[in-house]
Amino acid sequence: MRGIRHLLLSSISAATAVFMFGGISAANDRITMTIITKDPDNHFWTSMVEGAQKAAKDLDVQITVAAGRDQSDADGQIQAIEFAIQRGDKAILIANNGPAVNGAIKKARDAGLLVYALDTPTDPTNLVDATFASDNFQAGVLIGKWAAASLAGKPAKIALLDLFADKVVSVDYQRDQGFLKGMGIDIKDPKKNGDEDKTGSYSGGKYEIVCNQATNGAEDGGRTAMENCLSLNPDINVVYSANETSGVGAVQALKAAGIKNALVVSIDGSCRGVKTVADGDFGAVSQQYPSAMGKFGVEAAVNQIRNKVAPKPTAGIDFTNTGITLVTDKPASGIESIDAKKGTELCW
Amino acid sequence: MPRRARNSAGNEPAAKQTVAMSAPETETMTAAEAYRRRALTPMQRIQRVLHRYPQISPFLVLIVTAAVFSFINPRFLQPSNLSLILQQVAVIGALAIGQTLIILTAGIDLSVGAVMILATMVMGSLAGYHGVPGWLALLVGLGVGASAGFLNGLLVARMKLPPFIVTLGTLNVFTAISLIMSGGRSIPGDALGDLLTFTNVSFPVGPFQMTIGALLVIVTYLVVGGALSQTPWGRHVYAVGDDPAAARLAGIEVRRLLISVYTIAGVIFGLSAWVLIGRVGAATPNSAVDANLDSITAVVIGGTSLFGGRGGLIGSFIGAITVGVFRNGLALARVDVLYQTLAIGLLIIAAVSLDQWIRKVRVRK
Amino acid sequence: MTEGVDKGVPVLSARGIVKTYGPVVALDGVDLDLFRGEVLAVIGDNGAGKSTLIKCLTGAEIPDVGELRVDGQKVDFRRPQDAQNAGIETVYQTLSLSPALDIASNLFLGRERVRSDFLGRWLRVMDKRGMRKEAETKVSALGIRTIQDINQVVETLSGGQRQAVAVARAVAFGSKVVVLDEPTAALGVRESAQVLDIVRQLRERGLGVILISHNMPHVFEIADRIHIQRLGRRAGIIKPQTHTMPEAVAIMTGAMALDEPSSGAIVPTGANNEAGRN
Numbered sequence: 001m002r003g004i005r006h007l008l009l010s011s012i013s014a015a016t017a018v019f020m021f022g023g024i025s026a027a028n029d030r031i032t033m034t035i036i037t038k039d040p041d042n043h044f045w046t047s048m049v050e051g052a053q054k055a056a057k058d059l060d061v062q063i064t065v066a067a068g069r070d071q072s073d074a075d076g077q078i079q080a081i082e083f084a085i086q087r088g089d090k091a092i093l094i095a096n097n098g099p100a101v102n103g104a105i106k107k108a109r110d111a112g113l114l115v116y117a118l119d120t121p122t123d124p125t126n127l128v129d130a131t132f133a134s135d136n137f138q139a140g141v142l143i144g145k146w147a148a149a150s151l152a153g154k155p156a157k158i159a160l161l162d163l164f165a166d167k168v169v170s171v172d173y174q175r176d177q178g179f180l181k182g183m184g185i186d187i188k189d190p191k192k193n194g195d196e197d198k199t200g201s202y203s204g205g206k207y208e209i210v211c212n213q214a215t216n217g218a219e220d221g222g223r224t225a226m227e228n229c230l231s232l233n234p235d236i237n238v239v240y241s242a243n244e245t246s247g248v249g250a251v252q253a254l255k256a257a258g259i260k261n262a263l264v265v266s267i268d269g270s271c272r273g274v275k276t277v278a279d280g281d282f283g284a285v286s287q288q289y290p291s292a293m294g295k296f297g298v299e300a301a302v303n304q305i306r307n308k309v310a311p312k313p314t315a316g317i318d319f320t321n322t323g324i325t326l327v328t329d330k331p332a333s334g335i336e337s338i339d340a341k342k343g344t345e346l347c348w
Numbered sequence: 349m350p351r352r353a354r355n356s357a358g359n360e361p362a363a364k365q366t367v368a369m370s371a372p373e374t375e376t377m378t379a380a381e382a383y384r385r386r387a388l389t390p391m392q393r394i395q396r397v398l399h400r401y402p403q404i405s406p407f408l409v410l411i412v413t414a415a416v417f418s419f420i421n422p423r424f425l426q427p428s429n430l431s432l433i434l435q436q437v438a439v440i441g442a443l444a445i446g447q448t449l450i451i452l453t454a455g456i457d458l459s460v461g462a463v464m465i466l467a468t469m470v471m472g473s474l475a476g477y478h479g480v481p482g483w484l485a486l487l488v489g490l491g492v493g494a495s496a497g498f499l500n501g502l503l504v505a506r507m508k509l510p511p512f513i514v515t516l517g518t519l520n521v522f523t524a525i526s527l528i529m530s531g532g533r534s535i536p537g538d539a540l541g542d543l544l545t546f547t548n549v550s551f552p553v554g555p556f557q558m559t560i561g562a563l564l565v566i567v568t569y570l571v572v573g574g575a576l577s578q579t580p581w582g583r584h585v586y587a588v589g590d591d592p593a594a595a596r597l598a599g600i601e602v603r604r605l606l607i608s609v610y611t612i613a614g615v616i617f618g619l620s621a622w623v624l625i626g627r628v629g630a631a632t633p634n635s636a637v638d639a640n641l642d643s644i645t646a647v648v649i650g651g652t653s654l655f656g657g658r659g660g661l662i663g664s665f666i667g668a669i670t671v672g673v674f675r676n677g678l679a680l681a682r683v684d685v686l687y688q689t690l691a692i693g694l695l696i697i698a699a700v701s702l703d704q705w706i707r708k709v710r711v712r713k
Numbered sequence: 714m715t716e717g718v719d720k721g722v723p724v725l726s727a728r729g730i731v732k733t734y735g736p737v738v739a740l741d742g743v744d745l746d747l748f749r750g751e752v753l754a755v756i757g758d759n760g761a762g763k764s765t766l767i768k769c770l771t772g773a774e775i776p777d778v779g780e781l782r783v784d785g786q787k788v789d790f791r792r793p794q795d796a797q798n799a800g801i802e803t804v805y806q807t808l809s810l811s812p813a814l815d816i817a818s819n820l821f822l823g824r825e826r827v828r829s830d831f832l833g834r835w836l837r838v839m840d841k842r843g844m845r846k847e848a849e850t851k852v853s854a855l856g857i858r859t860i861q862d863i864n865q866v867v868e869t870l871s872g873g874q875r876q877a878v879a880v881a882r883a884v885a886f887g888s889k890v891v892v893l894d895e896p897t898a899a900l901g902v903r904e905s906a907q908v909l910d911i912v913r914q915l916r917e918r919g920l921g922v923i924l925i926s927h928n929m930p931h932v933f934e935i936a937d938r939i940h941i942q943r944l945g946r947r948a949g950i951i952k953p954q955t956h957t958m959p960e961a962v963a964i965m966t967g968a969m970a971l972d973e974p975s976s977g978a979i980v981p982t983g984a985n986n987e988a989g990r991n
Contacts, residue, residue, distance in 0.1 A: 599823035
């Protein structure tokens with residue numbers, strides 16, 4: 001008897017989980033689509049998803065959310081694409097984790113689905129019907145230029161806090177190489193971090209790259225990486241961090257070491273990041289608009305499905321640029337920027 | 349006079365008390381014997397059958413799950429979807445073969461995914477960067493798998509280190525080697541040539557689409573399954589897992605058998621790498637992050653005991669498909685990915701509970 | 714009971730066996746002789762080295778020093794299979810049965826029969842049906858009738874039935890020597906009698922049987938000679954006809970010693986001794 005109870009309990013709980021959190025998807029003529037982001041918990045992606053979900057609600061469209069397990073999980077994204085096809089979705093919005101998903105994207109388009117790329121263009125870019133992105137390289141260039149200008153000719157001792165050491169991810173090298181380019185340093189291979197000359201000249205004087213450390217994009221990783229760099233050279237005065245979360249960790253390490261006037265720059269434009277600018281801990285950040293990407297993507301997809309109108313790319317490039325703005329309270333001459341107060345209105 | 353007295357010859361009288369191989373006599377029974385020979389209730393009959401054929405229970409779980417999901421979303425049963433499930437579980441299914449062999453010997457292999465990735469990157473680098481012909485790269489990849497397995501087996505069998513610890517160590521070693529070799533970069537499928545991506549080619553089987561990779565996995569199941577159930581080697585695998593001291597005393601070379609098991613598993617992991625390359629369309633060092641745990645999940649749901657000596661490949665095959673069915677069904681029902689993970693956890697607990705309940709049966713006289 | 718013993722070359726003989734485990738000396742120079750058609754009982758207190766001696770004789774352990782001969786020929790057993798190949802079968806105290814496998818599988822464990830056709834020759838496919846039939850025959854030939862189903866898994870058998878299977882295995886394959894380590898320890902009266910019957914059968918077939926037992930009545934009922942093990946050495950060999958159980962126990966515990974180990978005369982060794990009876 002105990003055994004039967006066991007059995008029933010387990011099956012009921014499993015079934016309940018399914019029924020409670022699922023939904024009986026009967027055949028209906030509501031438009032359904034799927035948004036696939038790079039990983040499930042980074043704030044950048046969750047705000048993109050929020051933007052998309054809000055637009056979907058406004059347009060009476062059902063949107064399913066999926067993501068890779070982390071920024072290099074192409075497997076999971078391939079599976080998500082396959083499920084979207086099986087479910088009978090009309091469109092897929094995807095921030096791809098690498099060219100491994102190309103085959104699946106092609107399958108989806110062959111099956112008649114619309115596929116848009118969000119944030120990260122596919123390679124080749126015409127694999128998809130449209131792309132909504134902001135240029136991560138350009139984001140890096142902006143903070144690089146700002147840093148070079150703010151140094152005012154002083155020799156730069158640079159710490160580069162990248163995202164990953166064990167995987168190669170486009171946003172990682174685009175932001176890092178963009179920053180160095182903005183500083184006027186020869187970046188050699190633009191798809192490779194860490195291959196630059198360790199010393200040389202930047203646009204305003206001499207530079208020395210002290211370290212390339214990986215943070216995994218996390219706050220504790222940022223702190224550890226910064227501490228490692230400081231043990232190599234305690235006179236670091238420029239810190240690039242690939243995202244704001246790791247940058248915040250780096251700031252803690254700098255404060256603990258008593259360093260007050262290093263220039264810390266980052267990219268994302270989250271509300272936390274903008275606040276860190278307002279507090280004076282970040283010198284400048286490049287602000288991106290993931291929520292807008294989500295929103296525009298959904299709106300354009302619906303427009304194309306309902307009204308057969310294809311989205312038009314921004315003039316001069318083959319994608320729709322959702323914009324990057326430099327946010328700083330210490331503007332540098334010749335570089336357009338907004339202050340932290342304005343940044344807070346736009347943050348996510 | 350006690351009923352069980354001997355007669356004068358020192359032998360016992362003919363079969364009254366003992367339950368002999370011929371039909372028992374029923375006229376003069378004690379109360380206890382009458383209790384023992386009572387008719388089995390239907391539930392106990394079911395338990396008995398399940399005890400003899402342990403694969404039935406994971407199979408039932410699979411059927412019930414599939415039925416529930418097809419009710420939720422009729423698209424579930426479409427041939428294209430069923431074909432998709434098979435493709436999606438092919439890699440984990442292949443890994444589960446090797447993992448089953450190892451778990452049957454009361455061992456466990458945490459480096460399963462790492463070996464597969466190592467083989468993937470070696471094959472990929474040879475074919476993609478060094479222009480080695482596909483078939484040779486594939487053979488080298490299988491050899492890499494075999495060597496990695498051999499190393500694990502050597503450490504377990506000769507150094508007598510617990511498999512958990514050995515494979516925890518080699519997991520890190522193999523992962524590091526893969527990353528150092530690849531620098532974290534993937535090698536796209538076009539650079540790899542046709543043979544390495546051959547496992548992605550699909551062909552129709554009636555209304556279903558089957559990939560070469562899935563077919564390869566099924567064939568491997570049949571071959572290894574046949575060896576396990578029909579050859580002395582297979583029987584020794586069970587004996588060693590069940591009671592290694594008894595196996596040794598019976599004359600089985602336990603060390604040699606363990607090394608052979610880990611090495612063969614390694615070759616199978618190399619084969620999985622081939623299937624993986626076809627599925628992902630590239631040689632990537634970061635794929636299949638959860639492969640280690642997923643392979644163990646498939647084996648456990650399939651009813652193979654982690655203590656060794658019991659279970660089999662059929663169960664693992666069913667287990668792998670069950671996990672795939674679950675994920676697929678939940679995705680079709682538009683359930684959030686996070687809840688999918690929760691559901692799989694519940695599934696494991698349910699499957700193992702059912703299995704335990706069955707094992708509580710003692711075959712009654 | 715002792716007619717028909719071939720007093721020629723011993724079927725199994727050991728000289729000077731020494732076995733140490735680190736600082737522990739388990740066997741300190743033990744000699745043993747076993748002849749065809751005889752039952753040699755080995756008795757001794759706990760820690761006297763009986764099980765270790767058996768393991769050294771059957772390849773389960775490798776002695777540090779010492780010489781083993783089978784039918785006069787020097788042998789060197791490196792592992793259990795060597796002893797099995799030499800015709801020596803053993804039922805260890807722990808039975809060495811695989812609980813999850815069925816009776817037939819256990820019987821043939823380590824020496825599975827392969828089919829005689831193409832499948833067997835090329836693919837090493839086992840002849841399961843043949844083994845099952847043979848197992849049924851062998852088990853019932855021993856008069857063991859309590860086992861209903863040869864497909865039963867060993868862990869579902871009672872202690873006595875498992876013992877029966879282990880004994881059946883040794884009997885089935887033993888061609889020269891069968892060694893039984895405490896075969897009646899877990900058995901009831903009726904089953905023990907069955908085992909002793911089997912031992913008699915083996916003796917009649919001309920094999921040598923070594924029987925380790927704590928059960929003095931059984932030992933005195935069935936043994937031709939009794940090897941007494943004490944503190945890692947052979948304290949002596951006695952015969953049931955010429956000595957009594959209390960004397961055997963006294964020698965085992967050291968209260969008495971044999972004057973000359975082979976002559977059988979007993980002398981008391983110290984304070985707590987019982988008077989010997991001649």
